[in-house]
Amino acid sequence: MFFANYNRLLGLKHKYQSRTFKANEFTRLIRRQFPSRDFSFHTHKDYAVDPDMVITAGSYDCYYDGLGLPHTEITLCYHPEQDQYFGAALDWDQISFDVAECIGHELIHRSQHKSRRKLAKYISSISDINKKAEQEYLGAEEEIEAYGFSIAAESKIFNKEYGNCAMYNIYTNTFDSDHSVVVKLEEQIVKYLIQLTGA
Numbered sequence: 227m228f229f230a231n232y233n234r235l236l237g238l239k240h241k242y243q244s245r246t247f248k249a250n251e252f253t254r255l256i257r258r259q260f261p262s263r264d265f266s267f268h269t270h271k272d273y274a275v276d277p278d279m280v281i282t283a284g285s286y287d288c289y290y291d292g293l294g295l296p297h298t299e300i301t302l303c304y305h306p307e308q309d310q311y312f313g314a315a316l317d318w319d320q321i322s323f324d325v326a327e328c329i330g331h332e333l334i335h336r337s338q339h340k341s342r343r344k345l346a347k348y349i350s351s352i353s354d355i356n357k358k359a360e361q362e363y364l365g366a367e368e369e370i371e372a373y374g375f376s377i378a379a380e381s382k383i384f385n386k387e388y389g390n391c392a393m394y395n396i397y398t399n400t401f402d403s404d405h406s407v408v409v410k411l412e413e414q415i416v417k418y419l420i421q422l423t424g425a
């Protein structure tokens with residue numbers, strides 16, 4: 227599923243790299259690659275995004291899922307003042323990976339919800355309020371599992387050791403005082419590396 231999504235998106239490069247797009251046209255092109263009963267796509271403008279970059283964010287909504295509505299929202303973020311995107315200037319490899327990885331990550335949250343497994347929260351004892359919030363987000367079992375997938379996927383697609391993946395380094399920096407979270411993350415990475423190798 228992950229590789230099929232990635233390869234389908236990457237296949238757009240050949241056909242569309244000589245085209246120009248407005249941001250919402252590019253979002254529509256990506257949206258057409260996925261069933262609308264499951265996914266909704268949105269265009270968002272944000273000065274944190276550099277020109278010619280497209281940043282992907284996702285969220286799973288169990289309430290919508292229960293109503294039979296599109297359960298996963300994918301938001302593509304663009305620089306606010308860029309009117310035209312030249313296909314040749316876009317990093318199709320990165321965008322294809324980001325969208326496929328984001329969808330895979332959110333579908334893990336969906337299966338966590340559907341399985342009704344009890345997943346542990348993480349209680350941080352750190353006093354710095356920002357670091358505490360980040361530890362409690364990343365340290366929750368649901369995110370350790372989903373980011374384990376994200377890191378394994380990055381390792382496979384870009385052919386690099388998981389220890390060199392960006393999200394792995396965020397985990398090791400965030401939990402420099404609690405190595406047990408990194409150990410749990412590594413277990414999940416290995417689980418998904420095996421799954422993705424068999425896929």
Ligand SMILES: [Zn+2]
Pocket residue numbers: 331335368369372373
């Ligand atoms: Zn997540």
